[in-house]
Amino acid sequence: MRPLNNSQTLFDDNGRRIPYEGMRVFNEISLPYYKINQSKTSFEGILSNSRQYASIDSNITAESFESVCMGLKKKAQDEPLLKNLFNGIQIPFICPKALLEDDLGIELEKITLPSIASSFKAVYPELHFKATLQGSSQLSGKLSVATDSRYERFIEAHRNGAIAGWYFPQALQEYDIASQRVQMKTLPFYDGLTLSGGLDTAAALVGSPDLLINADDYPPVLCLSALKHDDERLMLCFKSYGQHLEFWCMSQMLTPEVTQVSEQWSGGLTLFAPID
Amino acid sequence: MQTSIPLFSQDTILTGIEEKKRQDQSEVRPRVHEKIQNFFRDMSSGVISPILRLKTNRSLCNFHCDHCCEEPYMDRDLKKKTGSRDPRKHMTIEDYAELSRQADEYGIFRFVLTGGEALLDKNIEELIVALDPMKHLIILDTNGWTFDEEKARWFASLGGYKVQISLDSYVEEEHDSFRKKPGSYKRVMRAIKASKEEGLELLLSTCIVKDRVFSQEFEDFCEYCSTEDIPLYVTLVKPVGTARDQDDWVCAKEDIDHLKNLEDKYNIFTHMTPSYGQPGKCITVKGINTVNHDGEIIPCPYMDLSIGNVTHMPLAEIMDRGMKDKWLGPYRDECIIGENFNFIKFHNDSVAKHLKKSPLLPVPYEQGFAIAGKEDKNIAISTVGNTITEVTV
Numbered sequence A: 001m002r003p004l005n006n007s008q009t010l011f012d013d014n015g016r017r018i019p020y021e022g023m024r025v026f027n028e029i030s031l032p033y034y035k036i037n038q039s040k041t042s043f044e045g046i047l048s049n050s051r052q053y054a055s056i057d058s059n060i061t062a063e064s065f066e067s068v069c070m071g072l073k074k075k076a077q078d079e080p081l082l083k084n085l086f087n088g089i090q091i092p093f094i095c096p097k098a099l100l101e102d103d104l105g106i107e108l109e110k111i112t113l114p115s116i117a118s119s120f121k122a123v124y125p126e127l128h129f130k131a132t133l134q135g136s137s138q139l140s141g142k143l144s145v146a147t148d149s150r151y152e153r154f155i156e157a158h159r160n161g162a163i164a165g166w167y168f169p170q171a172l173q174e175y176d177i178a179s180q181r182v183q184m185k186t187l188p189f190y191d192g193l194t195l196s197g198g199l200d201t202a203a204a205l206v207g208s209p210d211l212l213i214n215a216d217d218y219p220p221v222l223c224l225s226a227l228k229h230d231d232e233r234l235m236l237c238f239k240s241y242g243q244h245l246e247f248w249c250m251s252q253m254l255t256p257e258v259t260q261v262s263e264q265w266s267g268g269l270t271l272f273a274p275i276d
Numbered sequence B: 001m002q003t004s005i006p007l008f009s010q011d012t013i014l015t016g017i018e019e020k021k022r023q024d025q026s027e028v029r030p031r032v033h034e035k036i037q038n039f040f041r042d043m044s045s046g047v048i049s050p051i052l053r054l055k056t057n058r059s060l061c062n063f064h065c066d067h068c069c070e071e072p073y074m075d076r077d078l079k080k081k082t083g084s085r086d087p088r089k090h091m092t093i094e095d096y097a098e099l100s101r102q103a104d105e106y107g108i109f110r111f112v113l114t115g116g117e118a119l120l121d122k123n124i125e126e127l128i129v130a131l132d133p134m135k136h137l138i139i140l141d142t143n144g145w146t147f148d149e150e151k152a153r154w155f156a157s158l159g160g161y162k163v164q165i166s167l168d169s170y171v172e173e174e175h176d177s178f179r180k181k182p183g184s185y186k187r188v189m190r191a192i193k194a195s196k197e198e199g200l201e202l203l204l205s206t207c208i209v210k211d212r213v214f215s216q217e218f219e220d221f222c223e224y225c226s227t228e229d230i231p232l233y234v235t236l237v238k239p240v241g242t243a244r245d246q247d248d249w250v251c252a253k254e255d256i257d258h259l260k261n262l263e264d265k266y267n268i269f270t271h272m273t274p275s276y277g278q279p280g281k282c283i284t285v286k287g288i289n290t291v292n293h294d295g296e297i298i299p300c301p302y303m304d305l306s307i308g309n310v311t312h313m314p315l316a317e318i319m320d321r322g323m324k325d326k327w328l329g330p331y332r333d334e335c336i337i338g339e340n341f342n343f344i345k346f347h348n349d350s351v352a353k354h355l356k357k358s359p360l361l362p363v364p365y366e367q368g369f370a371i372a373g374k375e376d377k378n379i380a381i382s383t384v385g386n387t388i389t390e391v392t393v
Helices: A043-054 A062-077 A104-123 A151-160 A177-186 A198-207 B016-028 B030-045 B075-082 B093-106 B124-131 B149-157 B172-178 B184-197 B216-228 B253-263 B315-323 B341-355 B369-375
Strands: A091-095 A129-133 A143-145 A163-173 A193-195 A221-223 A227-229 A234-241 A244-251 A265-274 B007-009 B051-055 B110-114 B137-142 B162-166 B201-208 B232-236 B288-291
Touching: A043 A062, A043 A091, A043 A104, A043 A198, A062 A091, A062 A163, A062 A265, A091 A198, A104 A129, A104 A143, A104 A198, A104 A244, A143 A151, A151 A163, A151 A193, A151 A198, A151 A265, A163 A177, A163 A198, A177 A193, A177 A265, A198 A234, A198 A265, A227 A234, A244 B030, B016 B030, B051 B093, B093 B124, B093 B315, B110 B124, B149 B184, B162 B184, B172 B184, B184 B201, B201 B216, B216 B232, B232 B253
Parallel strands: A129 A244, A129 B007, A221 A265, B051 B110, B051 B288, B110 B137, B137 B162, B162 B201, B201 B232
Antiparallel strands: A091 A163, A143 A227, A163 A265, A193 A265, A221 A234, A234 A244
């Protein structure tokens, strides 16, 4: 693995963060075994889904949504360190203003996951969306923002209003959870680029419920690594099961001594800005 | 706008029937119950409790099935190829008792007896006793040919827990033809009846080839199992053993996806179905391991590559080695030997290379998974450290 060098492009031709010395990754050059098909849902379609299932303000228009996203895209493409980021799978999303809860676990449980369930079931009534917590784990009162993730910026913006942006689900494919977090120290745009967590990934799934639908290939497991469970053995993710969609709070331990480095697990990056 | 959704957890994921079974174990087999409780408590720490599947009696079998992964392990096949029997030492009853002790210490609570056909093993009673049915759930994997009322009584009296009977088509002629054994279907039906009458836990297992899940026969089979309240365990045909060249039998993702849809409708499952509160995933090492008659441990029922010999090294070390193998340990959704052509190629190339030197399977660890780590960079073992280096920006 090459040493860390912040003077060159940080992403490879497929939009994956190039691992540097100290990262735990499954393969130095990611293999394309686990695939996401680029969703064809339009800005209008995403906004429509998000309005219907995630309480997005009806005053927000598809034009303003697209405008914010395209502005972010230009900004990122003008940044040499982020060159190639948009070569990877990129999902526009719009995330609503926080409704009522300060607690991340309760918000996920009571608002975010039900939104995904409604959106997914509306398109795929014959499939299931299931949420499972391994062991006797809980979400309420147990989640916090992971150190280094920058996700506190996203949460802050979420409490102030709606957020639009891009979710890059495979930017950190094959990284272990800890490395996903640590590498954030190397990225530019401190205020607008975060490791992906529950709210943004969920917003992408609400807007594009076909995100993990793939008839031919297995999609990656979408890690929500910006969120940390009090029990640090656990991780949060969205994954497919066949064509079904599932949320899991499950162990990240490979053995009692070692955490997983999985070819299928993928951390995401989220580029975002407030939208009025 | 939103609809509340249930959050499944360990407390809610067990059905009433499963909860009752577990409670029963606390009375019938307290040590088994203790190990199950410990496993649930510790699984978040990465503790595993895989099934150990024992291939006894040099895999002797009275059937000659088209899709058999065991044929290359049988004396009849070796005799055809080399003129002589398998020269390797078979594990003794004492070896199995020691394996049971190590398994118990490790927290393992399930043994499957298989072959070939396990009931052809003249020492099977001694073996069951040596494994200790009070400390482990003993599951008998059988083609049903000789499993009548008397056998069911015998198995139950020894403390046997469950019978797993193979039925490869719900259509009698198809099953008998696939199994190349006329009358086999009727014997399976007899075995089902005998198991139920004796109060044994029961499941049917069936092997699917590409497209079978979409057939009316398979749907009828699922209906039958639901009606009879028998869980159906579905295995994917693997291009190994007598099916080594049958790549066209390998299931595509659409087959597997359809199977996962049917799981919501019927009581059917595969080795990758979510269970014990864990997500569906490939269960190499962590969910099941096969013990060959000579002690070689194979991290899956269908592979021919060993991760170590339990008569030469401790079971716990072999499990640890397996979990740290890059193919076998880390999380992945797909069945690598049944679906992942990259792994299938690596596996079959390794086997082919080995068979040029020796007719005896499995490929020993040193000549298979260990070498792959060096040649193909397939193995994580020590190259991926457990320490994240802090970076300074």
